[in-house]
Amino acid sequence: MTELPKRYDAQTEEPALQEFWKEKQVSAFPEGDGDVFSIDTPPPTLSGRMHLGHAFSYAQGDFIARFWRMNQKRVLYPFGTDDNGLPTERMIEKQQNIRVKDFSPADFRALVLKAVKQQQPEFMGDWERLGISADLGGAYSTIDEHCQKTSQLSFLDLFEKNLVERKETPVSWCPRCQTAIAQAEFENVELSSHMNTVRFSDEDGKELLIMTTRPELIPACVGMAFHPDDKRYQHLLGQFAIVPITGHKVPVFADSSVAQDKGTGLMMVCTFGDKEDVEKWHRHNLDLRVIFTRDGRVSDDVAQYAGLKIKEARKQIIADLTEQDLLVKQEQITHPVNVHERCSTEIEYLKTPQWYVKVLEHKERLLQAGEEINWYPQFMHKRYQHWVENLGWDWCVSRQRPYGVPFPVWYTKDGAVVVASKDELPIDPLTQVPAAWKGREDELTAETDVMDTWATSSVTPQIALDWASGKPFTQMTLRLQAHDIIRTWAFYTIVKSVFHHDTVPWRDIVISGHALDPKGKKMSKSKGNVVDPNEVISKYSADSIRYWAASTKLGEDLPYQEKDVVTGQKTLNKLWNASKFCFMHLDRYDGSEPKSLELMDRWVLAKYSEMVLVATEAFEQYEYSRAKAAVDQFFWGTFCDYYLEFVKDRLYNDERDDASALYTLHTVLLGTLKVFAPIMPHITEKLYQAGFAEKEDCVSIHVSTWPKPIESVDADAAVAGDVLSELLGMVRKFKSERELSLKIEFPSASINAPVSIDEGLVDFKSTARIHDVKVSSGDTNITIETTDE
């Protein structure tokens, strides 16, 4: 047995162990045909370094992976980075001081791919440092050929099944990014603004007042609406209103979506200010008056404001209204506004041609899919359900950006859609044509849009299972993600899997919470309250930050508390020292089972078995915090504080009982290390290598077998041991109250004599010496007889 150094140095040991795992391929996906446990993991955006939120959620995923690996599952645990879409585009622009528009899309993609190749290893070094046992070496990038191929195949499959369509309809639009965006990319913020009361008139010149925060949309007004029950405006039904500034005539109609108590109860409908406008425009078949261009400026159709930005136009029109005495009132308000989550720009609605995945007409199937998945914790299912029930738009998957996965699509001169065939993917329509059209290139126009980044990350299961190479799709075991992306990642992945394979993508979905700052607030760079996990690892250890990550109930957010990391670090020390003590004696252990077990050995084995049972069940239900609590409590409270004290005397002074004590020590320490192993993989591996690997003939604790409860333990022993522990507690208290050293011996008379709790006359040393005890308990006193020699 290896002699252990006095202290465990995580800073040198952890990287060495990580090297060891790599070399021994400990977390490689095993060949053979055993049960597979597959984990669908989120590809993080390749952006600088791992943040604490990553550390928190990936650590939790890793607990699960390691647990099942030790339970002899073949764990498929892929890993990739998401290098697609706007965030990456921005990052590369900034990093290399270039502009995406100066490159051809293909060149820019090549540029990103090159950057990814360079930066991915370093980025993933952070995951390695945390001890994540995913397939880091085989990491994919969502912009690599395989992922592009998978995404394009996904599109073609939906196209064949008529589940995707191109239509020109008002779509939510970001004027800053100059692209369509999806409902899921909205963010709601409170903005200060002005509520303006503006004078319109009816055909007879009588005043009609409306209230608006968006007066610049007045030239886009195409109708005026009131609630059908609103008595004030019944006479206007079928009439026309005259719009100020432009003077054009618009129909007045009743619509039950108008609130009588909001504003003046009379509402202008414009193309388009918001979703309500879009809906009324559809319902009442109104005119289209587009006044904004794609970059958020007033178009030439509105001569007096042409070229002005939206906000500038607002100022100007307010000035004009005031001058013409058409502005009745203006008050300062704050109101909620939908903005693009990436750039905080207010969302507009533009009628543009886009590709949509038809989710609205399949709501029922998608709701049912939610039922077919096990949600952990259960209530997270409701979030999915409500999102699907409240969907208002089909999923717009096209983006008017140069960078991303291209659609495998061309258009003929008469506008018909031409798609690539599946065997020529990935394909870039800007530089290639389908084989069938070779020689007739000039008859085709390439689709210039690229896919939404979610259109590609929604196929992570298909990427992991290599569906694009013709391998069959089999349901994955588990999806692990945080709750903020249920409406995007979880939802879109379910959509794709149901549409492609008519099956839900995973058996289980585990939703984790967020890491928060110590006060329970969201961490953000702008607030300056971010905690860098790399610093925590350097100051303490990966194991101790993992210990912190294991301390919350599933799905709950967890404030970062340094003290929890400190507690983790203390646990490392304790494990180290307790093991060191055991190893001193386990040298003598020959691996045999003793004929009979001593009372206290049976007691600790009973406690140990209970712990294993609880921890195993907890891990199986993804409740790693309960598993951690169980093993923690057993290790500190039972094993170290009591059992090791009880057993010391026998180990040091009494050869007779070695067999029983050594067997117990070996069994319990090994099993305890194993239960700790998924959470604290480094220290447990180090100790396993030092004391057990050879005996068990196993290369790593992480592929060793998960411990089982010891069957043959009697309940009496458990009770007797508890009584003894309690007795020891009383002695400790007795001495503490008298400020005595625990070392001070009591009168020798008490050592071998029967003692009762009433007398309070047991000393520490004598308790430790007791090794063959008969316990009988009565109502008033507990008598312990020792049969010491």
Add this chain to the structure above:
RNA sequence: GGGCCCAUGGUCUAGUGGCUAUGACGUCGCCUUUACACGGCGAAUAUCCCCGGUUCGAGUCCGGGUGGGCCCACCA
């Protein structure tokens, strides 16, 4: 406006109907005993947010309220 989650010693937290409510950090006192002072032992600190109900019994279940967080809707 709709929904979901949460509310436990100073702080964070366990607790999914049953004896004097878990643990950590912090506080105070004591102890260098041959695994560990990066330790051990002991102590103090909780009207388990409030009101009602179900039950032999409620921190735990139900109803209502208050407070916090999140999601959705709300841009007139």
